[in-house]
Amino acid sequence: MLKVVIAGVSGRMGHALLEGVFSDNSLQLHAALDRPESAMIGRDAGEQFGKQTGVKISADVVAALQGADVLVDFTRPEPSMQYLQACQAAKVSLVIGTTGFSDAEKATIAQAAQEISIVFAPNMSVGVTLLINLVEQAARVLNQGYDIEVVEMHHRHKVDAPSGTALRLGEAAAKGIEKSLNECAVYAREGVTGEREAGTIGFATMRGGDVVGDHTVVLAGIGERVELTHKASSRATFAQGALRAAKFLADKPQGLFDMRDVLGFDKT
Numbered sequence: 001m002l003k004v005v006i007a008g009v010s011g012r013m014g015h016a017l018l019e020g021v022f023s024d025n026s027l028q029l030h031a032a033l034d035r036p037e038s039a040m041i042g043r044d045a046g047e048q049f050g051k052q053t054g055v056k057i058s059a060d061v062v063a064a065l066q067g068a069d070v071l072v073d074f075t076r077p078e079p080s081m082q083y084l085q086a087c088q089a090a091k092v093s094l095v096i097g098t099t100g101f102s103d104a105e106k107a108t109i110a111q112a113a114q115e116i117s118i119v120f121a122p123n124m125s126v127g128v129t130l131l132i133n134l135v136e137q138a139a140r141v142l143n144q145g146y147d148i149e150v151v152e153m154h155h156r157h158k159v160d161a162p163s164g165t166a167l168r169l170g171e172a173a174a175k176g177i178e179k180s181l182n183e184c185a186v187y188a189r190e191g192v193t194g195e196r197e198a199g200t201i202g203f204a205t206m207r208g209g210d211v212v213g214d215h216t217v218v219l220a221g222i223g224e225r226v227e228l229t230h231k232a233s234s235r236a237t238f239a240q241g242a243l244r245a246a247k248f249l250a251d252k253p254q255g256l257f258d259m260r261d262v263l264g265f266d267k268t
């Protein structure tokens, strides 16, 4: 059985991941991590589900990684970087679902993947993984006369914007028009902005209610527009993807992978 450590167990994704591990006989909950100040420290990780697992929620990542196969992390960039360091030291594989990293933090993750195996993806769903490829293809075909905009909506508790997925979709669109996202992204518009500049990729962010995660990439031309949309209706879809990623890493000693590697999709 694959011995899995879950970080951020009191969070929305932490819950979905615990449920996923409890319902998969090929996975064993090895340890459960939360922040040191959490009221959950010392409680059984199964308590919220009416289960006794014998695994107490802890903040001690070094102890948690002893004898573990993989850590699955959906938290915040700061703890994620600490978990990364600990995984590197303990030679334990890592699935990173956290979003909101700086470019420097992303570079540190890529560097660590020379020593341990890591799946790093802002969206672990099958649908968004497909959408990334579709967006790149659509942008490549419609590379003249079409304006690209990425629109996303998430629940009121989300702390980073645009979402990691929106940025990844923007990167895919930028690749399709043979640019880097840094050179063509427009993250906000307010006041007298002037006309839209051709070849830019715009982002719009909405926050509200309990929306799990909606993303649309619009390619707007004259007389028509194409809209490519994904809507997540349950966090179980992300958790299932993350646990699939954890299994994928079992025979990989090192390397940086994304969900296209895990699912065997084209990486163009």
Ligand SMILES: NC(=O)C1=CN([C@@H]2O[C@H](COP(=O)(O)OP(=O)(O)OC[C@H]3O[C@@H](n4cnc5c(N)ncnc54)[C@H](OP(=O)(O)O)[C@@H]3O)[C@@H](O)[C@H]2O)C=CC1
Pocket (backbone or CB within 6 Å): 007, 008, 009, 010, 011, 012, 013, 014, 034, 035, 036, 038, 074, 075, 076, 078, 079, 096, 097, 098, 099, 100, 121, 122, 123, 124, 125, 164, 238
């Ligand atoms: N890749 C993907 O498919 C998906 C990615 N995400 C991303 O995953 C991340 C988590 O999302 P979500 O579960 O909704 O967020 P939550 O806020 O519900 O959960 C975050 C968890 O991390 C813990 N945490 C926060 N700060 C620290 C810290 N300093 N040290 C240790 N633990 C800490 C929180 O503890 P506490 O509650 O005590 O603060 C909580 O348990 C986000 O970045 C989100 O964008 C989300 C869904 C899918």
Ligand SMILES: O=C(O)C1=N[C@H](C(=O)O)C[C@H](O)C1
Pocket (backbone or CB within 6 Å): 099, 122, 123, 154, 158, 162, 163, 164, 165, 166, 212, 213, 214
């Ligand atoms: O915070 C969330 O909830 C989500 N975050 C991810 C992101 O930033 O793209 C993925 C998903 O859309 C849900």
